Amino acid sequence: MQRKHLGIVLSLAVALVGGPSTMASAESLVPRAAVEISMATAKPIKQSIQNLNLRSKASTTSASLLVIPINTKLAILAVSGKWNQVTYESKTGWVSGDFLKSFPVSSVKVYGYAKAFTAVRAKPASSSASVLLMQRQTKVQVLGTSGSWSRVSVSGKTGWVPSSGLSKSVPAAIYRWVNGKQPVLKSASTSGATLVTLSSNTRVSWLRTSGSWQQVRTSAGIGWIQTQKLSNVVIKPQVKVYGYAKAFTAVRAKPASSSASVLLMQRQTKVQVLGTSGSWSRVSVSGKTGWVPSSGLSKSVPAAIYRWVNGKQPVLKSASTSGATLVTLSSNTRVSWLRTSGSWQQVRTSAGIGWIQTQKLSNVVIKPQVKVYGYAKAFTAVRAKPASSSASVLLMQRQTKVQVLGTSGSWSRVSVSGKTGWVPSSGLSKSVPAAIYRWVNGKQPVLKSASTSGATLVTLSSNTRVSWLRTSGSWQQVRTSAGIGWIQTQKLSTKPVANTPPKPAPVTYSSPRWTTDFLNLRTHPTTSSASLGVIPRGEKVLYGRSSGGWSNVKTSKGTGWVSSIYLSSAAPKPPVVKPTPPLIEQPSFTAPRWTTTNLNVRSGPGTSNTSIGVIPRGEKVLYARSSGGWANVKTSKGIGWVSELYLSTVAPKPAVEVQYRWATANVNLRTGGSSIHPVMGVVPAGQKVTYLRSSNGWANVVSSVGTGWMSEEFLAKTESVGLQPDTIAVNAAVKARFGSYVYGYGGVRAGSVGHSSGRATDLMIKDYKSAQGISNGNEVARFLITNREALGIDYLIWQDKIWLGPSLGWQEYSKSGKYGTQFTNNWNDTTRHMDHIHAETEGDSGTGAPLID
Known part of the structure; x- marks a missing residue:
């Protein structure tokens, strides 16, 4: 199975479960490097005079990237004709200069960054009073210099710092890692108040040293920690050893079979091996510690053992026929075997673990009984016994389908319409007998009984085709669109009735x-x-x-x-030849005009003159002269006359092309572009909306709820894809086996490459804070890892750990400093994946092999 580069995949956002309110935005941990503005060439600034399209190329026919609001100030990067290249909201494109006005460029500001913890002095001297203290990496505005000192503005105050203490770009962050669980104090003293307590191996940003203390930046703010409690490198975690129970096992208080039982664990239970003593292993499981025989543990999950239910059977909560029913299973349902106790088997079902009697289980799949069917060749009586003299159970029509239950001599026992009886075997065929058709001879009634006094079922027109069933005397039973009825034999034909229409009289054209x-x-x-x-x-x-x-x-x-x-009836008169008019000097076509609608270009000034063609709305024409409200113009269809009512001296504004977006989640539609505005309704995930404009990360749209504003974070330019085959297979497999553990399945949404492409699912674990909930989640994760090839699993995240494949195994997630960096300063149960398993798939690489439980 092909693997993607994890560095690329995992650097992308891992989507959260739920609606828009739970989504997190990615932010860089390291500030961008400063640009030495004093060396940069100032770009001309212009301001938009109306909402205008930012286009991909310098042409009105190119695609619109977005709409720039009116009065937006834009730096001009390049000019091509009337088109100006600009950048707006991270997109670079072209706008028409017709809708821009000049804007004066403000004075250039120069910035610098503190290389270390620094005092800002009132005067350019070390002995001068301190105005304020600033941390390493603090950004300042440089107002000027005096010798080796720089005058700076920072936090609303002005003072002096040594020029050597400033850099033109942000100094690189220096990191330290917490050695063990440690408090960060508000002052450099062991008696200081605690700012935050950090877990072992948490990464912090170093700021400065003061004696035996280090000042650091944490997610809770800036504080102090003792030097010996920090490490300059990532602390390698202690390697944990795990094992799996080969069978139902008692965990003992001491390494002896006679010792008291601490707890009982099922086959395949995962334990942490803490050490050994002789033939015994000390283990930790479900929050308790004890001893088990080392021979009872395996390094990998033991293969599942399956049994199949023989007939519809109850699974009981205890190994007793008087036990309460856990679940009732249908015949041939597969269950996972755990152990034997006397004449009972303990099994795992979708409803939990229970007991079923040994004789009610099979070691192999129970092959379903093959059913045999037949079809009545003719109208037949089904008899109570295999004899013609036996009473009739029911009558069945020709072509009726029956189930053949057995034979006795020349008779077959059949089941039909919920009743059982006997019919001659010769009266049945293995396939549906071919339909026999008749055609109505003339307009005829079909009666409900074989009698001229019978009620009319339907009246059919001549030549209507009916399906023949049987003959009774001079009557035929037939099937019509209105049901089964009777018609006299002489009123039916065995082939279509020919209808010869009368021939029309010949027409003489003279x-x-x-x-x-x-x-x-x-x-x-x-x-x-x-x-x-x-x-x-x-x-x-x-x-x-x-x-x-x-x-x-x-x-x-x-x-x-x-x-x-x-x-x-009279021939037309020949046309009167008009004398040729004297030559007139050709007018000069120079003045531009634009059509305001589709226009006929006529040979003369009036609607009675012939149209020489139609020119479209918005076409530029050249005007020469006018006559009685008509204009003589030069057009794409030639020179002619058009009504002056439909000409304009102003070029039309370029049409604003309609843009669409698709909601990537259920999103609130608000009356304004901010979360403080009232909610008008919810736009459902996947709905197509008309995109009007953008403002500060909010989009003005037309939706099924109405016209309003919604966050652009939950809008896509293309319609969302569906779940990929591997993701569908993961959801189906988990629902079938662990439906009672999982209460939700997060699928396609914006926020990460995996979710937006349909390759990821979030499996929401019930009672995830309880020991049982964590155990259930562990069981689901083990199942997915065991079947990773069959299901196309790429990686998993669960309980603040990330599983990166068999060779790398489980690693720290939020504490690593490598994964989920977009959630820095926003870690919670969801972002750390304590409440759900994030399963990322390859998309369509699963082998489809039988799954191992």
Whole structure:
């Protein structure tokens, strides 16, 4: 199974379980290096005069990256024509200079950082009074210099520090690690008040030394710890040795079989091995310590042993037929065997551990009994006994499906419609008999009984097909869409009844007509019928007949129907040739105009003139002159006339393209861009919303709840993917075996690569603070590790430990300083994964092999 580089995978955020209120934002532990502004070239600053698109390229046709709000100040990085390159909210792109105005650049400020704990002096001299004390890495504004001293501004105060004590970038952090569980004090004295108590190997940031004390920065603030209680390197944890019970075992108070029992542990229970004495091992399990025979432990989880329930059976809470029922299992349910006690077996089920009698279990899967089916060849009576003279149990129609239970001579015992009886074996077939059809001869009633006085079931039109069932005298029983009924034999045909429509009289096309307009030639005398083509105005056609205001004609496009109102019996007059007008000097087309709607370009100034084409809204045209409210313009369709009502002297604003986002969790929609605004409703996870604009990490959107604001942290630019096959398999396997341990399954959401790609699930453990809850979670984790190849497991996080594969095993999580750094200063039961198991999968790499319980 291919493994990803854990350094990349684990540096990404591990998603939390729950709604938006439980999500954490990633923050860098080390401040960014300062830029020596005094050496940087000042960038011109401009301000947006309206909301405008930040585009990926210097073109209105390129994709919009986001919308920049009005009055935003932007540093200009580059210029291309009217386009300006800027950076906004970590995205770099292009905006149109048409919507920017110049903004004066403020004076350049120079900053520095304290290399060590430093006193800020009132004057540039070591003997001068101290204005304030500042910690290592403190950022100051440098206001000027005097010799070897720098005048600085910090925390609202001004003073002097040695220039050698400042650096242009943030000094690298210096770390120490706590040696054992230790208190951090508020002052450098053993009698000082406790600021916070840190667990062993916690990493702290070193600030300075004062005698035998070290000043350090912790998650609770700055305090003091004695030098001997800190280490310059990570303290390697003591290697713990574990074992697993091979069988049901008593943990003894002393290393002897006669010693008192401390507790009883089930097969496969995990224990920590603390040491040995002869053939005995001292172990820690479920918070207690005792002794077990070393031979009773294995280094890996013993393979599960399975049994299958023989028939529907109860599992009891004790090894007694009078014991209370834990759960009732259906036949062939698989259970995990634990031990034998007399005629009883202790087993693990989805409902917990219980007892079942040995004879009610099987060592192998119970093969289901194969059922045999048959189909009635004809209308048949099912008899009470295998004889024709026996009473009829029920009557069944042709093609009825029955279950064959056995045979006796030439008879078969069958089960049908909840009853059991006998039918001749020759009357059954192994497959459904082919349907036999009849056709109704003329419009006929189907009756409920084989009698002309029977009630009518349905009346069928001529040539309706029915399914034949049987014959009774002069009647036929048939199946129709309305049910089963009877029809007389002479009213049915064994093949479809031929319907010969009367032939229409031939049409003679002889009378000439002329079209008075352009006309559609249609297949039938209606506007809803298909057009065979358009015949031009003035064409001579041959008339044949008429129908409801339509004429059947023979034309250059073929024979069809046209509206009679556009036909004339008189030929059109030839057009009058107008004299050629004198030559007029061509106008000059120079003034720009823009269309405000789609416009006809006409050959002359008026709607009676022919259209030479249609130009779209927003097209730039060149204006020359006007006449009676019409403008003579040069367009993409040529030179012509358009109505001046629909021309503008101002270019239209570029259209704002519609953007969409998808909710990555159930998110509150608020009336304003802040969590202090009232909640309008909840936008469900996965819903598509229309994205309008952004402000301070909040998005203005249109959703099913209404128009409002929601946190951009829970919006994605693409629709969320579903759970991947490996993740689905993990959830299914855990639900089937440990459904009583887990109350929720966190899946696809924003916050980490694993969750957003559907490769991670959060298994929420019930009563996770109790010893039993922790034990249950451990059992689930062991199961996932045992079946890591089958389920495609990449890594796990549980109980503030991270499992990184068989070679690395379990390691510290929050205490390592390597994992979950986005949760620094926000560690809790959820971020430390005390209440859930985070299972990251490969996506689709599981082998699908049988799972080991």
